[in-house]
Amino acid sequence: MKYAVIGTGAIGGYYGAMLARGGHEVHFLFHNDYDYVCQHGLHVKSCNGDFHIDDVKAYNSTLEMPKVDVVIVGLKTTNNALLPSLLPSLLKEDTIVLLIQNGIGVEDDVQAMFPGVQLAAGLAFICSAKTEPGVVNHQFYGSINIGNYSCRDIKRYEMMLADFEDSGVSVRNVEYNEARWRKAVWNMPFNGMTVVMNTQTSNLLSVPEMRRIVHNQMLEVIHAAWACGVENISENFADAMIKSTLDMVPYSPSMKLDFDFHRPMEINYLYTRPVQIAHNHGFIMHQMQMLEVQLKFLAR
Amino acid sequence: MKYAVIGTGAIGGYYGAMLARGGHEVHFLFHNDYDYVCQHGLHVKSCNGDFHIDDVKAYNSTLEMPKVDVVIVGLKTTNNALLPSLLPSLLKEDTIVLLIQNGIGVEDDVQAMFPGVQLAAGLAFICSAKTEPGVVNHQFYGSINIGNYSCRDIKRYEMMLADFEDSGVSVRNVEYNEARWRKAVWNMPFNGMTVVMNTQTSNLLSVPEMRRIVHNQMLEVIHAAWACGVENISENFADAMIKSTLDMVPYSPSMKLDFDFHRPMEINYLYTRPVQIAHNHGFIMHQMQMLEVQLKFLAR
Numbered sequence: 001m002k003y004a005v006i007g008t009g010a011i012g013g014y015y016g017a018m019l020a021r022g023g024h025e026v027h028f029l030f031h032n033d034y035d036y037v038c039q040h041g042l043h044v045k046s047c048n049g050d051f052h053i054d055d056v057k058a059y060n061s062t063l064e065m066p067k068v069d070v071v072i073v074g075l076k077t078t079n080n081a082l083l084p085s086l087l088p089s090l091l092k093e094d095t096i097v098l099l100i101q102n103g104i105g106v107e108d109d110v111q112a113m114f115p116g117v118q119l120a121a122g123l124a125f126i127c128s129a130k131t132e133p134g135v136v137n138h139q140f141y142g143s144i145n146i147g148n149y150s151c152r153d154i155k156r157y158e159m160m161l162a163d164f165e166d167s168g169v170s171v172r173n174v175e176y177n178e179a180r181w182r183k184a185v186w187n188m189p190f191n192g193m194t195v196v197m198n199t200q201t202s203n204l205l206s207v208p209e210m211r212r213i214v215h216n217q218m219l220e221v222i223h224a225a226w227a228c229g230v231e232n233i234s235e236n237f238a239d240a241m242i243k244s245t246l247d248m249v250p251y252s253p254s255m256k257l258d259f260d261f262h263r264p265m266e267i268n269y270l271y272t273r274p275v276q277i278a279h280n281h282g283f284i285m286h287q288m289q290m291l292e293v294q295l296k297f298l299a300r
Numbered sequence: 301m302k303y304a305v306i307g308t309g310a311i312g313g314y315y316g317a318m319l320a321r322g323g324h325e326v327h328f329l330f331h332n333d334y335d336y337v338c339q340h341g342l343h344v345k346s347c348n349g350d351f352h353i354d355d356v357k358a359y360n361s362t363l364e365m366p367k368v369d370v371v372i373v374g375l376k377t378t379n380n381a382l383l384p385s386l387l388p389s390l391l392k393e394d395t396i397v398l399l400i401q402n403g404i405g406v407e408d409d410v411q412a413m414f415p416g417v418q419l420a421a422g423l424a425f426i427c428s429a430k431t432e433p434g435v436v437n438h439q440f441y442g443s444i445n446i447g448n449y450s451c452r453d454i455k456r457y458e459m460m461l462a463d464f465e466d467s468g469v470s471v472r473n474v475e476y477n478e479a480r481w482r483k484a485v486w487n488m489p490f491n492g493m494t495v496v497m498n499t500q501t502s503n504l505l506s507v508p509e510m511r512r513i514v515h516n517q518m519l520e521v522i523h524a525a526w527a528c529g530v531e532n533i534s535e536n537f538a539d540a541m542i543k544s545t546l547d548m549v550p551y552s553p554s555m556k557l558d559f560d561f562h563r564p565m566e567i568n569y570l571y572t573r574p575v576q577i578a579h580n581h582g583f584i585m586h587q588m589q590m591l592e593v594q595l596k597f598l599a600r
């Protein structure tokens with residue numbers, strides 16, 4: 001299968017490079033890094049061993065890229081308004097678009113932009129960053145959960161999962177909505193609170209009262225998920241998330257990095273949409289809607 | 301009646317000076333300002349006309365002060381641990397202690413320190429600041445609500461109210477618990493949110509979503525009051541508070557000033573205690589307990 005990566009940053013760059021190293025045909029869209037990558041290739045500094053893609057199929061416009069079987073979207077959701085101009089030339093009738101993006105509600109909106117397209121949700125469990133041009137710095141983890149949103153062609157969907165797996169990326173096939181809410185249990189408290197408190201995960205958890213509030217916020221997300229029909233997430237999951245965060249190095253979630261580097265924050269899909277969706281199901285996310293507004297105030 | 305003012309700052313200084321100007325005998329405890337006031341007296345720059353008290357009965361220790369009929373406590377609640385050493389020498393058997401202090405739960409704690417003492421709650425509606433030694437800067441408002449907490453001597457309690465009134469301070473006799481919760485409707489959202497968002501009241505209200513959240517936080521306080529048996533506060537009161545704040549000049553609540561000047565914040569009586577008291581009545585103040593912990597985190 002042919003792949004295209006739209007948004008070759010820390011996430012798209014890593015998974016695309018893994019697929020390319022695995023022998024798959026991957027076409028990469030670059031923006032600022034285009035010239036550098038044409039000359040020097042794409043480098044992945046990885047906790048599992050560095051590697052280099054010499055002969056990168058690099059483009060600076062999707063119009064020059066071939067139609068592909070799978071488009072991997074690694075854009076920040078704050079750039080999703082670009083999709084109507086970026087995607088169409090890549091799509092065949094049966095192309096799968098894999099959205100490796102943050103938050104809840106992304107698939108609904110992208111599907112509305114491209115009604116017939118087969119969509120899959122990708123949830124990256126990875127710490128990686130693009131620190132220099134043409135270099136992806138992969139610090140730890142690296143697995144991906146993929147959920148079927150609107151793929152009719154199940155064989156192709158499964159081939160995609162197999163391609164990740166045989167390229168050395170650990171994949172789980174998941175129910176997309178449960179997976180999105182599960183990830184929100186960690187994402188919603190930590191992304192916002194590290195921004196508003198101007199700190200890292202470890203500092204939040206080092207203050208017992210703050211740890212209790214973060215835990216309480218996680219429960220709010222779990223209860224919202226229940227209200228939205230996702231009943232498989234137990235309250236214990238909050239304890240597990242706190243525990244695994246305590247085991248991590250001090251960490252700045254992506255929204256904190258966006259805030260620090262004056263990039264737009266993904267408030268819409270990380271906060272506004274899940275708060276709205278829960279509200280539509282009769283559940284008020286008191287803490288998360290307050291955090292949402294605090295973030296919007298800081299983002300002015 | 302003889303008065304003593306403990307904590308001669310923006311609040312105690314203003315009301316004490318008004319009583320002194322009204323012809324009442326007022327003994328003032330000073331700390332840093334003592335020498336200055338002994339030499340230059342106490343000056344009130346007031347929106348209602350400046351005035352000066354030449355012959356201030358100034359002290360720098362309560363041990364040298366006479367026993368009085370009414371002690372006005374104008375300390376920040378963060379200094380209430382000083383009361384057991386400051387108060388006793390001023391007290392006769394029937395002395396009233398008027399606590400012009402912020403928050404909810406103060407009377408309970410002071411009563412526990414001084415079981416027999418007659419306590420009254422004072423709620424100042426005033427914008428004033430102590431900007432220089434010996435100078436109280438009274439910007440606007442200036443009324444006081446007073447509620448009986450444990451005064452047995454009702455005649456003396458009413459004489460105290462009359463003394464304020466005839467000294468030019470507008471007084472209302474109120475039910476102390478309702479009055480405290482009513483004030484919390486404004487205090488809890490605005491004090492904390494101006495600190496966490498590092499801004500002033502007017503900026504918060506200029507962002508429509510933030511205005512909605514502040515309104516929502518006010519409703520949370522009103523519902524907490526209901527749960528605690530204070531049922532006289534209608535939801536319309538939140539609208540009125542928003543409206544009157546829009547009519548104010550851009551304003552930094554006392555907690556914001558404390559934070560900016562690296563003074564301890566009154567988190568305990570403004571947040572921790574009301575959240576606890578509501579919790580004891582089966583009501584969870586989701587937003588206020590989150591704000592409480594955000595403040596504690598910033599106060600580290």
